[in-house]
Amino acid sequence: MTPEPHFPTGPDDLALDPPPGCPAHGIGPGGLHRLYEAKDLRALYEKLRTEHGPVAPVLLHDDVPMWVVLGHAENLHMVRTPSQYTRDSRIWSPLKDGMVKPDHPLMPHIAWQPICSHAEGDEHKRLRGAVTGAMSTIDHRGLRRHIGRATQRLVNRFCETGRADLVDQFAEHLPMAVMCEVLGMPEEFNDRIVQAARDMLKGTETAIASNEYIMGCLLRLAARRRAQPQEDFTSHLVNHPAGLTDDEIGQHLRVVLIAAYEATANLLANTIRRVLTEPGFRAQLNGGQMTVPEAVEQSLWDEPPFSTIFGYFAKQDTELGGQRIRRGDGLLFGIAPGNVDPRVRPDLSADMQGNRSHLAFGGGPHECPGQDIGRAIADVGVDALLMRLPDIQLACDEAELRWAESIASRHLVTLPVRFTPRPPQAETAKPSHTPHPVPQPRAAWEIGTTPPKPAPFPDPLAAPEQDGGSPQPQPAAPSWPETGPGTAPAAEPARPQGAWRRLLRWWRGY
Helix, strand or coil, rough: CCCCCCCCCCCHHHHHHCCCCCCCCECHHHHCCHHHHHHHHHHHHHHHHHHCCCCEECHHHHHHEEECCHHHHHCCCCCCCCEEECCCCCEEEEEHCCCCCCCCHHHHHHCCCCCCCCCCCCHHHHHHHHHHHHHCCCHHHHHHHHHHHHHHHHHEEEEEEEEEEEEEHHCCHHHHHHHHHHCCCHHHCHHHHHHHHHHHHHHHCHHHHHHHHHCCCHHHHCCCCCCCCCHHHHHHCCCCCCCCHHHHHHHHHHHHHHHHHHHHHHHHHHHHHHHHHCCHHHHHHHHHCCHHHHHHHHHHHHCCCCCCCEEEEECCCCCEEEEECCCCEEEEEEEEHCCCCCCCCCCCCCCCCCCCCCCCCCCHCCCCCCCCHHHHHHHHHHHHHHCCCCCCCCCCCCCCEEEEECCEEEECCCCEEEEECCCCCCCCCCCCCCCCCCCCCCCCCCCCCCCCHHHHHCCCCCCCCCCCCCCCCCCCCCCCCCCCCCCCCCCCCCCCCCCHHHHHHHHHCC
């Protein structure tokens, strides 16, 4: 990329790199900001928006130049115009020129892979068609039932203690439990696969080994489903008419598993945190002014699971947001800054209920195909958690919450909570803070089964004798101990009379 440089002190100062701790730290060659050194990316994005507009030049690790797209409309134009922008990083100029080394910290995000999100044209249609075709076979009612059962199982692990860390014990486990079921490997779900996914995403020294462990699980699953197909996502992907190779199947299973895990874990933690720390947000939920799905959508606007996506690349010289973009330039899909673009959200405190035009799931031909699964996990998981633990509260000051932030995402490290200890519930039971059934009150018009006492004197409503003859037999009328003649006054206040009793009294002349 070759953005138009800004030289506030002259081109001779380009060789000077401020030492750490200097007020100018975070500024690289050409006066461009280094994203990877920013202490507060949100504040930096707003500064860049003020200085450059909706598209701004920045630097990645090793001072690799990049554009970050900050505008909502500009982001949508980029992702919806495959004739101008591609996700195939093999045309990226810094990569072709050797500026981006194989060990670059962001290479796992940028390196081309044989997956639908990096393909285009007929190849994209083939691979994307297989993924969406397999997704379409998912039973969403059955999926929501499984999410509810997985939530019950996880809450049962800590409900009796009265304290929990909802990141470590809930938000990072529920998505993996659900996705293992969706893919068809529920037996693989355990603490080890969750830890491996965490480790791989953090890029630690053991990240490669963790990735190999997960890929081993997925490749074994694909082999089993080729031999014995089942009604699950993997079987439908394996047997799709597109005819994916074993490598393509393994890579797509990995993308689906890890992308859904990371995004949904962040979404769960962010939504629950808002419920616990914003009284108005919780009051709207408790008062019925906001549903849980609406709360999840609000969280997708304000705290999207991914801050940016690496990356898009210009296929030709073009213009975007007033900036001259050259062929081979790289651009970051700016989800978080695009969601707070003042042109679409002049008042950030306003509710966005019913508005799904956020950028959290991308757009265009590479829009997330599993977004309905992520929404279902968050909707059902948050709702069931609050039903089980209605008095849940944050167990620390909000200022003590810790975040892990990178260019790609910002997520909670811990979310300690406290609540009244409660007994476990059956996994198949409907989540409730009162696990034992409560008897329903009897309706006001229900007739009791206790036989009435006989009346001590004749009924005054009996028909008179006719022509001196014997009394004509009359049909027996229902007896009402509370109002029947000759009975002692009731010791307790009379219950409200139902419509049938009022009609009967009118008929009998009372």
